[in-house]
Amino acid sequence: MAAAKAKNMKLQVKHGSKVHEVRLQAEQGNVLTVHDLVKKINEVTEIPPANQKILYKGKTLNKDLDVFLTDTGLTDNAKVMLLGKKLIKKISSCRVRKRPEFKGKFGNYFGSAMF
Numbered sequence: 001m002a003a004a005k006a007k008n009m010k011l012q013v014k015h016g017s018k019v020h021e022v023r024l025q026a027e028q029g030n031v032l033t034v035h036d037l038v039k040k041i042n043e044v045t046e047i048p049p050a051n052q053k054i055l056y057k058g059k060t061l062n063k064d065l066d067v068f069l070t071d072t073g074l075t076d077n078a079k080v081m082l083l084g085k086k087l088i089k090k091i092s093s094c095r096v097r098k099r100p101e102f103k104g105k106f107g108n109y110f111g112s113a114m115f
Helices: 034-045
Strands: 006-017 018-025 053-056 077-083
Touching: 006 034, 018 034, 034 053
Parallel strands: 006 077
Antiparallel strands: 006 018, 053 077
């Protein structure tokens, strides 16, 4: 007997010491997939899909994004573990400080050599 395909699901996502409650609702006429879970986790945790590894009962869920959530064994109120890090924000400007210990034989900061 095939499992009923879920259109709504509530999951607990553990990431580090935090536990996030994630509520998923499929769009009209659709069924929940792993892709829906990955998108929702991205919204809640700000961890991009490429950096996510979602584990449930020792299996990685996000290897195939088109699989129905119920086909992975997930049920309502299940607990999953999330591994991953947020992206590091770019530094807007980089300033090089001149350090006096580089003066000497090779000129001022390697700019003008004195041989």
